[in-house]
Every structure is written in C-alpha cells, then in structure tokens.
Amino acid sequence: MSSRRSIGPAHPSGHRAFAQPPVVPSQSTPSTSLHSTAMPQRSTPPQASAVDATPMQPQYHSQHPMAGSPFMGRPTSTPATPSHQPQYEYGFPSEAHSSYPGRDQPMQRTASSQYDAQSQRPAGYTVSGYAPSRIEPSSSSSPENSYGSGRLGLMLPPESPTAGSKRSRPIASAASSDRSTKKSRIDGAAIELDRQEQNLEAAIEGMFRWFETLNPQSLEDRATHSIVLGWRSLLNKNAIHSPSYVETILTSRVPVIGSAPFNHFNSAVEGYAKARKAAEIANAPTPTQFAHHRSWKKHQAHDPILCFRPSDAVGLPIQTLYEGFRQFLVDAHDPHFKILASAYQAAEGLCNCMGNSFDNEDARARRFEEAVKPLWPNWTSEFYVKPFDDQSYGRVDRAAATGLFVEVKLEDGGAATSAFMQICSCFRLYVESCRKKGGPFVDAGCPTFLLVVHGERLTIYGAFWDGGTYTVESLTRGGLLMLKDYTGKRQAELARTLAALQKAHTRIRAIAMRSQTVPDENKITERLGGIPYVYRTCTLYDAPGAHATLTFLYRWESQNSQPVWLAQMTTASDTGSSSPTEVIVKLPRTYGAEVHRYLYRDRYAPKLLGHSELPEAPTIYVMEYLQPPWNTLFTLIRTKPTLFLQHEEKIFNKIIAIIDYLIKGLFVHGDLRSNNIMIHCGALEGGDVQIKVVDFDWSGRAGETNYPGSRTGRVSWPGVDGGVIEGNHDKDLFLSWWDSELKNARGFAQPPYRGGWSLAMANPT
Secondary structure: OOOOOOOOOOOOOOOOOOEEOOOOOOOOOOOOOOEEEOOOOHHHOOOOOOOOOOOOOOOOOOOEEEEEEEOOOOOOOOOOOOOOOOOOOHOOOHHOOOOOOOOOOOOOOOOHHHHHHHHHHHOOOOOOOOEEEEEEEEEOOOOOOOOOEEEEEEEOOOOOOOOOOOOOOHHHHHHHHHHHHHHHHHHHHHHHHHHHHHHHHHHHOOOOOHHHOOOOHHHHHHHHHHHHHHHHOOHHHHHHOOOHHHHHHHHHOOOOOOOOOHHHHHHHHHHHHHHHHHHHHHOOOHHHHOHHHHHHHHHOEEEEEEOOOOOOOOOOOHOOOOOHHHHHHHOOOOOOOOOOOOHHHHHHHHHHHHHOOOHHHHHHHHHHHHHOOOOOOOOEEEEEEEEEEEEEEEEEEEEOOOOOEEEEOOOOOOOOEOOOOOOHHHHHHHHHHHHHHOOOOHHOOEEEEEEEEEEEEEEEEEEOOOOEEEEEEEEOOOOOEEOOOOHHHHHHHHHHHHHHHHHHHHHHHHHHOOOOOOHHHHHHHOOOOOOOOOOOEEEEOOOOOOOEEEEEEEOOOOOOOOOOOEEEEEEEEEEEEEEEEEEEEEOOOOHHHHHHHHHHOOOOOOOEEEOOOOOOOEEEEEOOOOOOOEEHHHHHHHHHHHHHHHHHHHHHHHHHHHHHHHHHEEOOOHHHHHHHEEEHHHHHHHHOEEEEEEEOOOEEOOOOOOOOOOOOOOOOOOOOOOOOOOOHHHHHHHHHHHHHHHHHHHHOOOOOOOOOOOOOOOOOO
C-alpha cells in the first residue's frame, strides 16, 4: 500500500491577507484583507494510539492519482505514432511532409450490450467526465456522423462533410475505422470504472463493519477517537459519483489507520481514482467537439482554459506572462515601427482576396496562406497534435513552424460552435504533445500566436502555459478587417500588425530551434505558475531613478480582488546589494497611489515602496508587508471579540479620525470595510490603537473617481454602481456596518463560543 500524505497549505492563499494563517477560499472561509496572512506553517498530524491489536500509525496521503487527467493539464501516456507521420521537433514536418491523412477523432462512447451486461448499468448510459450521461440514438449510420449506436447528449458530432468539405471520403473512412477502436477503448475504460466502483463500495462497507468491532476502551484516547470520527464522517458509498468525493478522501488531512480493512480501502480509493482518470481521457472531447457551446460550457467548469469563456475564467494579462507578447503589442501600436516590404505585400494580398466569396473553408484557408507567404513561406496544412493516444488528437487548418496556428472559418456567422474555443483546445493538446519531448520551447511556456480568420476578419491571440494553467487572450482590439480602404490606413494597420507578428514569431522559432537559450530563472520547470515574470525590477518612490530587484515567492489566491503576491525586494547600494525584504506586490486594474502615499504621511497606511510601469502592460505596486501581529479588523472581531469590545470606542474614534484626514485632503478611499482596516493586535492588548488602511483600488480625488460598474458584498453601499465617489461616502459606508460588527463581536464573546472560524462567520464581502 502506498503511503498517504496529509495535504497542508502548500501554497498559502487568502483574500489580500498578511497576518492570518493562510487558508483555501471556500464558501465557509471569509475573505480577509490584503495584509492578514502570514507565511504558512505546515502542521503535523496527531499521533494515534492503538484501536485494536493492529497499531494505528498516522501516515500520509500518496500523490493524487488524478494528477494525470487531461483536464488537469498533464500528459498521461505516450501516443503511438502513425507510420506515415514523420517525427520532427515539436511535431512540424518538412515541406515534403506538409500533411498526413486523418481528422479529429470523436470521443463519445456508444451503447454496448457487452458493457451493459458486465457493468449492470441500464442500457443506453455511459460515462462522460465524472457523471453518467444519457446516450441519444444516432440519426444516421454514415461513417461521417456515426458514433456507433448513439452519441453523447452534450457532445454534438461534427456535421457530415459535403462535396466542399476540407476532408475527402477516403480519409473519413479511415477515421471511421479509428473511431471503432476508440469506442472499444471507451467501453473498456467504463467497464474498469464500474469494477473499481464496486470494489470501493465493498471497501467502505468493510470499514464500517470494522468500526463496529472496535473496543470502546481503545477510543478513550483523544487522538485515536478523533481519527476514527474523522474517517466515519468521510465514508459515504452513496457519494462515490460526486465529482469531489474521491478527491476529498485523497486530500483529507485525517491520518491513515494501520489495519487490514484500511489497507484494502486505501487500495480501492486509488484504484477507483485511476480508473476514473482513464475514463476521463477516453471521453475527452476533440477540439471540434469542444468548440460547441454545450461542450465547452461543461468542460470549462472543471479545468478551464483561462480565455474569458466563461467570464470568470480569467488569468493574468497575457503580456505579463511572456515578454514576446508585450513586445508584439508595443510594435503593433508604434506608428514609427519599421514595416518591411513583405508585410505590405501580405497586407495588400489579404485585402484583395479575403473580402471575396469562397465555396468552402479550405479555399479561404489556401488564399490566406498564399497571401501571407511573403512573411511565412512554409506552411503546414492540416496540422495534427496527438498528446494522449492514437485516437485522441486535434487539427488546426494551418501552422507556420513552431508558435503560429491559424484556424479558418468560411464566414463570421452565428454558428453554435466557436473557432476560438476550438483553437484554444488545440493549443492545450499541442502543449501536452510538446511536454513529452521537452526542450527550450517547453521551458519557455510554449508561447504561441493563435490566428482566427472569420470571413474577412482576422483576430490574433496569445497563448501561454505557465506550468499549471493555460492562458489565451486577444492581442488585437476587436479584430482586423482584411478589406480595402481608399485612404490606405486599413492596409497600413494590417501591415504593421503582421510585421510585428513576424518579428515576435521569429523570436519563438529561435527558442524552439535552440538558437536562443532560455535562462534558468525563466524556465517553466524552475518557477511557479501564476507569476508575472515580465516584472523584474521596480522603481523606488523614495529614490527617484533608483531600482530594486523583485523575486516572486508565491501568489495568494483571493476572491473578489486583484492578484496579490508575496515577493522579495533587493535594493542596490554603493556597498553592494541589501538583504532581501519581504514585500507585497499587487497588480490592480486601477490604483490610488496618491491616496495611499497621502495616508502614509500620518502612518495611516503601509508604506508604498515602488512601482513598475512597462509599455502595453498594467502597472504593479510594491508595498510594505504587514506581518503578525497585524490583522484585519474583520478577523479581530471573530478571533478576539473580548479584546475588541474592550477598546471598541478607541477603535471607532481612530477610524473616524482617518476618514476626517481623507476629507481634509479632498480624497476618498471608496472601500472602507472591516477587511480593509488593519489593526496591531499586540499594541491593542497594551491599550494602544494602531490602525492602517489598505486596498486603494477605488481610491482617488473626491468627486472625480468612480465606483466600479458592479459592487458585491452584503453591505449598504453609498452612491450607485459606476457612479462618482463623493467625499462623504467613506463615512457613510463605515457607519453602515459598524453597528452590525459590534453586535457580532458581542455574540462571539458569549459562551459557548471559544474563538476560531465557523460557517456562521461569512465575510460581508
């Protein structure tokens, strides 16, 4: 039996926090302020005494068996390579092998009488992702749209090719044969999943029977009793089908019990997780299927590509992840950027042909390829990526060496499928295939430009893999019209964009061909995900012109806030570099730096140390790290309510004084809630009230700055969403929640409350 590991807070997270031990945000975890989380401390599981003749030894969970899921962004197996597909670096063949036959392979399983008999499931049901999905009868048995005897309800098959299809009938027949093999793999994975499910149910029943035989005297030990109660609360065979149940068991912090029943249970859990992972791989959608709005809506809920679809699938700005994307934006928006003659030729060629009518997508794709050949002479048509197995691969219409994909649609119509989501899925599969080969392109994060042609409109996206997540974001504002303009401005803008793209793509090719190395500190394998590595230094406020070096440590995952990181700042001096100082780095959409520095004059805010402004990238702000015993007022009320009540009048007066100071300077904070007010708990115990205000995202001049378009939280907001913040709004907001927080503190101070967090302590934010 493999050992289990207690999963502690490997990466601290919280809401803009500094002094509170970091926790993973959840519905029961309040969102605290930027300055309320300290560095994480890994706890040791309690030691247990014997429960029966077999001693109970706390062990640790093994590595999560589902880590190789295709939706978790990790490859699971090495695909077999077709004999007719030549092998080249990152999958790009030479001109002699510009394409090979095949097509996107469907991944839906079909009804199988053998499967139904062995699995004892009702006929016509199958496994899709985590939960069973109803199979609908197929309307046609043609090799182009047949999925055996049925298809998944949420995964619509691609339309049958017509005479003008990109793919020929012989290729489709070969794909139909491959589809039959894929069906067998899906059936086999489903059968194994059912077998492991039955095994896990039996193991859970065995655990309950074993609990009933335990000696009551052996449970007198507090640690042992807690372990048994912990496992009894986790075991529920009726919850096996829940997407999060097995993961909850695998990541549980309850120590393992050293006994034969538990050994069987441990083996059953890991076997079921592996079988479920195999079923996920077998049922994973191809890019063509993923492009349908019903399919991507379903799969984006589990392990999303951060591409703003749905709207909460938001990653860091793409230009902060890879310097090449930022430089592309700088060049594309620079009116003085030197445009090569070949870029003018390509732009003119596109404007001459893309406005025409085409019989099919392949004809439009060929004309696009011909028009841009002055910039990219060698193209690969029908480029395939195959990361998982022989039957799971995607296709893009055109690829120009490493780092440039093109997806072409006939017209910009209102179809139910999205070319953007299709090419995003292709990028994820492409990264998986590249990761098996390794190399500098993977070390750099597989930076790739994705071009989507919708009729006469061209949109350029940047795609990046940061070691854990996939981020795709548009690099063009609303797309480029490939239509003639009498003044020539449209052609000039298109030429400048294509020239900037060709320059950025040349840099990517240099990395892939190993003519340009990737520094060790920039390698994906050597750094954490979710870090804006384009920011290497910051400019100091106290020493104009002086710079300090930034080293990011980790990111705090936060709710309803802008990205926040803990970093180390090192300044240079005549005697050498100073010792690193821990600081907070924030990447807001807007920031009231003037208000922040104004409050710091009277020590009403942490010190704002520096900032970093890069062209075509948002500004980051570096500030003082308020470590414990600093904590938020929100947390103080819930963890030390008695201490708060002893000094509540002094605290009230101090906050009013800060608001009056803001009014005096004609400034507003805009978000003066309890989670944005820091208080020094150590000084408070001695009777001294020290308060600092944080989170200046909405701050600015009174009557000139505006609220965001929408505000959340169970508070009585003054003004209107998107409206102007007036000078009296800070005081109105403070008075609206003070009495309720005072009431909360009195309730928390009453027995049997003993401090700590509970479900009832939901953050008003």
